[in-house]
Amino acid sequence: MIINDNFFMKLAIDEAWKYQLLTYPNPAVGCVVVKNGEILSIEAHKEAGMPHAEVNALKTAYLKKHPNDVIKTKRKSEDIHEYLIKNHNGFFNDCEIFVTLEPCNHIGKTPACANLLKELKPKRVIIAHDDTNKIASGGCETLKEANIDVSLGCMKKEAYELLFPFIKWSENTFVFYKMAQTLNGSIDGKISSNQALAYVHTLRDKIDLMVIGGNTVRTDKPTLDARYIAGRAPNVMIYSKNKIFDTNIPLFKIPNREVIISDDLFRLLDYKFVMIEGTYNLLDTLKERIDYLVLLVSPKIRKxxxxxxxxxxxxxxxxxxxxxxxxxxxLKRKS
Amino acid sequence: MIINDNFFMKLAIDEAWKYQLLTYPNPAVGCVVVKNGEILSIEAHKEAGMPHAEVNALKTAYLKKHPNDVIKTKRKSEDIHEYLIKNHNGFFNDCEIFVTLEPCNHIGKTPACANLLKELKPKRVIIAHDDTNKIASGGCETLKEANIDVSLGCMKKEAYELLFPFIKWSENTFVFYKMAQTLNGSIDGKISSNQALAYVHTLRDKIDLMVIGGNTVRTDKPTLDARYIAGRAPNVMIYSKNKIFDTNIPLFKIPNREVIISDDLFRLLDYKFVMIEGTYNLLDTLKERIDYLVLLVSPKIRKxxxxxxxxxxxxxxxxxxxxxxxxxxxLKRKS
Structure with missing residues (x-):
């Protein structure tokens, strides 16, 4: 295997994918810090409101060489920014920073990463994909103006795929279809482990709207909440031509949850981040509307x-x- | 992500898996060289008779820092051994060598890796799994006697899974079932890309015996050769109770190929490395005999x-x- 920019960027991309969809409404971003060839950190943005990937990676990199430094206790993005700017003492001057997305250039919930990097003056910043968000973009220019060597476009296609859900939900709506099956496509009974179910509940906690088929509601009477992670139960659209349901089932009893019964798919466009849960029948009906199929596969064969x-x-x-x-x-749908 | 011994060993294990089954009768082995924290090389053993993983990794590591050195032209294992022993000049003294299997201690088709490492005197050798082959084992002791710091057991479970086919075919027989399907388990028509078919032909070129169902031979009249890679057509056992076949089909016409028609599964034990090609029906019949299911999945849904x-x-x-x-x-069968 060749150890070059692509190798390090791939580590950043794979780390970011661990938090794909969970960073909504932010993009999934990964960052790797390399000092004289040594990998000091591989980090990602984990959740909106939490530090950006660069901040996590810079903190971890600094800690790697100063394991007992007080930066260990800093959790908030602005505190890490402030601490590093005051105390870096040239630590990053011989570092290369690989980041999957152009560092943000505006002060939002957290201070601008481009500004932090400008102060730390790394030897080189390697960026996979430019920022498509007009408000946050301009990071590249900020770095170049500070005479930092910037490379743009390393693994751009892979970084684009990582960014794709963000691009979709920023522009209008990102819709993914979640399905669980065995190796041979069997969908009967309980397929997924509790660990996989907890992940699905983590997704439910993030989305704007969950879509479910009318037959599933009538037959299974699911609650469709996020109890495995003590999370928020999402708003639900029951996709059904027949509008009559037993509203005494738990699904309808959750406070502050909106339930729509509709077969008008244009209503999905009122939301930014939509998950559909179902099997092959509903997929057949909705296939033109989905961006992703998120397939959970359990390693067994079942009749x-x-x-x-x-x-x-x-x-x-x-x-x-x-x-x-x-x-x-x-899986991304080929259109 | 934490960057520790496991991180580097995982790189070695993943590299080795790229050549899993293709190194027969040797084990799949990976090796990573790290100098003062910098990854210099990630290499694997690729094919029996070719250099071992350690030799590939040591050569690539040396080249990384001496890009125009004459070692570039050395291809044969003994030449690389000899060159490094003469010219290393302490290069590896500050290196850590991660290897998925205990370095071999005997001179076989290639000189012993343990001896080479002893001469190069790296700072530390980290070994995931001890060698189960009595002839080749003892590498650990050789290194320790040379006062090299040796760690054994890092990611041992993962390294065991990597080694498992080798353990099976060394002891008696390793049998894997190869199947191709779409996401939803459909097996109709041409499923796999030419690239995947070339891989299957590479496997056919390596195995001792290929097993195929009688119905497939009667219906599809396959040749079952390795033409995509201009390789050797494997010996074939047609699994069938009915022993009558049209022997004018190409399958029977390949020179130097043995074709057995039998329904006696004990005959598999006469071979060390067996591939069965088929779909779910034959799998059902042979399921108790297989060690691995090697599943090629094409990212499409098909009726x-x-x-x-x-x-x-x-x-x-x-x-x-x-x-x-x-x-x-x-996939490893759970028994």
Missing amino acids: GENALNEIDMDFEIVHENFIGQEKIIY | GENALNEIDMDFEIVHENFIGQEKIIY
Whole structure:
């Protein structure tokens, strides 16, 4: 394997994917700090309101060489910024910073990363993808004006795929279809482990709207909350032509939850971040509307009702990962 | 992500998996050289008779800091050994060597790696798994006697999974079942890309015996050679109770190929490295005999005959990788 800019950027991209969709409404971003060839840190942005990837990576890198430094106790982005600007003492001058997205240039919930990097003066900043958000962009220029060597475009295609959900929900709506199955496409009974279910509940806690088929509501009477992580129950749209439901089931009883019963798919466009949960039947109906299929695959073969269906769809695998012993595969619909 | 011994060993393990099964009868082994925290090389053993992982990694590491050195022209293991022993000049004294398997201690087709490392005197050698092969083992002792700091057992479970096919074919027989399908388990028509087919042909070139179902031979009349890579056509066992076949089909016409028609599964034990190609029906019949399921997954959903079946099998995902835009998943049968 060749150890070059792509190698380090791939580490940053893979780290960011661990938090894909969970950073909403922010983009998933990863950052790697390399000092004289030595990797000091591989970090990511984990959740909106938490420090950006660069801040996490700069802090971890500094700690790697100063393990007992007081920066260990700093959690808030502005505190880490302030501390590093005062105490860096040239530490980053021989560092290369790999970041999957152009460092932000505006002061939002956290101070601007481009400004922090300008002060720390690393030897080089390698950026995979420019910022498509007009408010936050301009980081590249800020760095160049400070005479920092900036490279743009390393692994741009991979970084674009990482950024894609953010681009979609920033412009209008990002819709993903979540499905769980065995290796052979069987969907009967309990498929996923509790660890995978906790991940699904983490997603439910983040989304603006959850869509579910009317038949599933009638048959399974699901609550559709985020109890595994003590999270927020999402608003629900029951996709159904028949508008009559037993409203005594738990789904309808959760305070502050909105439930829509509709078969008008244009209503999805009122939301930015939509998850559909279902199996192959509903996928067939909604396939033109989805951006991603997020497929949880349990490593077993089971008899039972399965994926026998009339759908023809092509995807690109944009990422995959493990949740415990199960696979999660992120598939982008080819249109 | 924490950057520690496990991080570097994982790089070695993942590199080795790229050549899993292709190193037969040798084990798949990976090696990473780290000099003062900087990764200099990530290499693997690629094929029997070619240099071991350590030799590849030491050469690449040396070249990284001496890019125009004459070592570049050395291809044969003994030449690289000899050159490094003469010219290392202490280069590796501040290096840590991560290797997934205990360095070999005997002179086989290539000189002993333990001896080479003893001469190069790295700061530390980190070994994931001890060598189970009695002839080659003893590398650890050789290094310790030379006062090299040796750590054994880093990521041992992962290294064991990497080593598992080697352990099986060394002791008796390793059998894997190769299957291709779409995301939803459909097996109709041409599933795999040419790139994936070339990989299957590379496997066919390595194995001792290929097993195929009688119905497939009757219906598809496959040649079962390795033409995509201009490789050797494997010996074939047609698994069938009915012994009558049209021997005018190409399968029977390949010179120097043995074809057995049998339904006696004990005959598999006459071979060390066996691949079965088929779909869910044959898997159901042979499921008790297989060690691995090697599943090629094409990222599409297709209607058609699929995985609807009566099998209940549980697996552990031991590795997965990309072949172009498709997934290859290595599943170990849970018994």
